Structures are given as C-alpha cells and as structure tokens.
Amino acid sequence: MTRPELYAVVMAGGSGTRFWPASRRARPKQFLPVWGGRPMIAETCARLAGLVPWERILVVTAESQTELVRAALPELPRANILAEPAARNTAPCVAFAAEEVAKRARDAVQVVLPSDHVIHPTSAFQATLVAAAEEAAAADALVIFGVKPDHPATGYGYIEAGAQTEKRGAIPVHAVARFVEKPPRARAEEFLASGRHFWNSGMFVWRTSAIQAALRAHAPQIAQGFARVRAGEALARVYPELPSVAIDVAVLEKAANVRMLPIDYSWSDVGSWAALPELHPRDPDGNFPVLAQDARLIAEDSSGCLAYAEGDEIIALVGVKDLVVVRAGNATLVCPRERAQDVKRIVERLARDGERYL
C-alpha cells in the first residue's frame, strides 16, 4: 500500500502560565526549549522529519505569535503560518486548518498535533503516525492517539478503548467505547488497572473530507462559519464569533467513525515544571539541568533539583533538594518540585499588580 501524502497541522496558539517565568505572555511554552535544546514547536516539527516535509506543515497560531513561529521554524514557508484572529480553542482551529489543507491538496490526510508535547522515541511515534494515516485514508476514520497510562493521572481525559478493529503494521486499531472526563483518583486507579483506558493525547489524524463532514454534522456553527468565509466574509469577522470548544468535545465524542491508536512509549504534555525531571536524565550530582548552551549549573551537596537558565548565566545550588530553580529574563522562581503547579498563583497575583513580569 502506498503511503498517503501526509499534511501536518501544528496547533501553537496556547498561552499557558505554568512555565512562568520562562513562559511569558509574549512567549508561551511552545517556544521554550524545555526539552531537546530547541523550542518545543521545533521539536514537534522535527519529529515529523521524513514523513511530512516543511511544505506540508501548517502552523496555526495567534497573530501576536507569528514572528515567534518564524524564528523557531526558519524552514517553514511563511504562507504556512495561519494566524487565528482570536483564540477559540481547538475545534475552530481544526476547522481553519482543514480549510487551508483543502486549498492545497484534494482530500489529503492530515495529522493534527499540539506544539508542546514531548514524545519519544521518534521512530515509535512515526510508526504510529504512519498506521494512523493508513487507517484514516483506508477507513475514512477520525483517528485519535490514546496514551497508555503509567500512573493514575487525574489531570487528563480518558478514552475507553473498544474492540480491536484492525492492525496496521504492528499497531492495533481500536474502536472507541467512550470518552471519560478527568476522573477522581479512585476511578483513575481503576482505569490504570483495566488496561482498556488511555489518556486523550489531543493528537488526531483524518482526511480533510472526514473532519469537514464531521464538523458539519456535529459542530454546524463552526462549519457554517467557514462556509461564510468561503463565500467571501472576512475571517477576522467570522472567527471570533465561533464557539470556543475543544475538537474532542465538539466532534470526536459524537462521531461514529472514531478509532484509537495507542501510544505505549514516552509521552508528556509537560504540564508544569514538575514534568521536566521525568523527561531529563540526572546529571552526576543527581540534578536536572535544563540549560541554554552558555548557561551553567553548579551544585554543592544538592540533588533532585531542576535548574533552568537561558543565557550566559549560572545557577548555584548549595545544600538544597528537589527544588525547581528557574532564571528567565527579569525573574527568578524557586519552589519545591511538588509545588510546581502553584506557580500559577504567582502569575495570578502578578496579573493584578505586576504586569511587567508577565
């Protein structure tokens, strides 16, 4: 079977606060080199090398971030940066990208990827992607990637896998029994034990015609919005009026032809500073340096610490354990790894009285 010509849609409109002070309003997480030494969005595109050439990668981002995308992805053709006139969650974003793919190729298969996940090994990811593209092309399915849980996470939505319907290469293809909201702890433990539950990764593969048909069926407001754009109305006028909703909720949970392919290798959506130590090897001192090329960590009797620095800077640790220490721009953050989720409280306070640090 010949491989279908694959497009990629990279969603880069996010503006989280959990990586403050490295992530700022003007530079969200996907532009940070939190893993692999390159901005996360560059790692995301590099993961497609050999399968999707730059000409077939579209990046959807905010108007204000188009320059950041250019800087992070110098090989990306400028016409492949799609600027959303407003942030409306992923369903309008997917519909927007599908319109653009449709202009470039007759009913191509496309993979839709968040720009700020860490996945490895790349070879395993590419095998899953090839299988998903084959499934999407052959069965006209809406394919979602489900991550095999390794702990009872309460922060993700789950997909309960149904029967295996197919095998593509070595990769099983499953029907989807149901989508489940973020569960309480006890439920998450049942899910982990069941072997049938997978984290909703937010990564999708489908034909343009399949997702557009599904949008018309399950998210008619969005489909009609793009019909108006096709008829000549300005995107900048239509887009802000579209419902702000996730593509999973708007379409996937309602559609019949959904398939799930499992990811049973390393995946992380890198939800906070606390996620980084799990992705980085320890250095000989037992710390986790996440450093720009010129930056340095010097640790004396310290271990388990994540140290992040961006420039020609040094972080010195003496006698501390399991801290997150971040030096970025005009700010320095110190917190225990297990409190990393509370960084958002700092951001909330700064939103009230410290704008210049956001």
Next chain:
Amino acid sequence: MTRPELYAVVMAGGSGTRFWPASRRARPKQFLPVWGGRPMIAETCARLAGLVPWERILVVTAESQTELVRAALPELPRANILAEPAARNTAPCVAFAAEEVAKRARDAVQVVLPSDHVIHPTSAFQATLVAAAEEAAAADALVIFGVKPDHPATGYGYIEAGAQTEKRGAIPVHAVARFVEKPPRARAEEFLASGRHFWNSGMFVWRTSAIQAALRAHAPQIAQGFARVRAGEALARVYPELPSVAIDVAVLEKAANVRMLPIDYSWSDVGSWAALPELHPRDPDGNFPVLAQDARLIAEDSSGCLAYAEGDEIIALVGVKDLVVVRAGNATLVCPRERAQDVKRIVERLARDGERYL
C-alpha cells in the same frame, strides 16, 4: 573639654567571597547595599556624619577599587582615597593611613574603621566614638572597641576586659587583660557567661603619634618601611615588602596603653548571607527582602527567606522556607540560610573552572 578634631580612616581593601554572587572580585562586599539601601562603605561614612566631615575621612583601598570608592562616596575628596599598592592586611594599612593623617594635621586623633560593618543605632555608636576620641586624646591610649557578645560566637577573637580605668560620658573605659584567639564552642560559652569578654571588632581610635610610636616599638619592619617612603622611596616598591599582618596581632596585643570601650548595641560584621536576616525586619510574609529600588519579591506560602536582587527583577518564591535566594548579575544562588557559609565552596570551584562568574 573641647572635642579633638577627629579623622577617620576607612579600610576598604577587602575582597571576600562570602557574598557571592553579589560580591565579585571586581566588587567586594563593602560596595554592596546589603543594609540600609546604600553600599556598606557609604553607610559606614554616613555613620560619622556630624563628627567627621568628608574632608577628614580617608579611605584606604586597592588600586583596582578606587573607582568603586568614588562612585560609592561622591562627596569624598579624591585626594582622600589612598590606594594600597598591594593587600597586606591591616597593620600596613593603618601605618599608611597614619602617615597620611600626619601630613594633614599635627597629631590628630583618628578612628580606624572597617568599611563593611553594620552598627546601630548611630547615636550610640557616635557616643562611643566621642568617648574613645577623648580617651585617646587625654590618655594617649590605643583604644579598641569590644562588642558585648549576645551569643557564644566561635568566629571572632575575644578581648578580656580588665579593670575599669575611667568613664567618658556614660561610657566605661577598660584596661585590656588579654586578647584571646577564636575559641572553641565551650570556651565561647564561658566567655559569654563571664560578662568580661568582648568580641574584637577591628575598630580602633588613637592619636597619630601613639599608633606611630607603637608601630616603631612592636612592628619595626612596618615603621621602617614608611621611614624609607618618607626618605623618598616609592610606596609601590616598599609596600609589597611589608609583612602582611593584622594591626591587633602586630601592635595591640603587645602594647601596654590599650583601652577597650564596649559596644553593647547592635553590631555585625555581616560575615555571610546568613547574617542579613538578623539585621532586616521581616516583611508581612515573614521573609527578608534585600532589594534594589526596582526589584521585587513575591512570596506564596514561603517564609524565613532572604531574597536579594539588584535591578528591575523579581524573585518569586513558592512553598519554601529559610532559604537564601540571591540574584546578582549573571548568577543566581539558592541555599538554606544555615548553609550560607558554604557559598565559599562554590567560589572555590569557580576559581578553578568558572572565572567568568567571579
């Protein structure tokens, strides 16, 4: 009794490492605003206001630090900055300054002060200083200030006070029974309990003629060196050959006419970052911000932390206790307050392989 015309000699040649990264080779501790918002040397001179005008303050420093002195003390006449050709500890420094005072005034009384101590209240210090100057002028004594201990410190030399010989104003004047080296803990506790032992503060008051006579008697190499300079030899040639020795050891421990005046108010030589919380009031969160005017600390569920920042910068703490967090230039330091003395280990390592951070 009219007050003698008082000179001040401020010794600013130090180059410690214990305040790294705020103190660097090119900017030792005395130039840091660790207390009161001004460089320590400026605070030291301000403490003399009303007693010693700028025209009678001499600052002895390293060649390389004269510009720092000018910047820190804009009111100081340039001719009052004495550059040591080499660092030779305090005895040569005292002798050098005495020569210079002798050129300016016939046998004036001078107070010799380190540039990096914190003392308050200023009014109490000035009362002690006035009494010491009277004693030096009237009794031709070499006066040393002894600090009444408030804990059994093992890091200071002690002075055992002898009988009270005099009272100047409200200030008792004591003979000195003996000087004692830094004691072990048990001994320090005995000293604390005795009520007769005081920390050697390294602050002195004497007439030019008295210290010069004492140098001739007890440190003849140094006295002869300055005799050669007086005869026309270059200071730059003589000075480096002088013995590197403290004035206490070279002269005070040997001289007969030594008197001690007690300091029973707040004094600190600010020996490490750990000393600063004792000098600063807690903020409402229970932390100790030592911040430049534009700098900010934001603390979430954190207490007991010393936060030092120099520019338009923010330090954010989440869920941490009793840490020292310093952001200065291209470096950030994080360590528990009780480990602050180990910062020198970082400096030692950087001396081997990280010069650009020193």
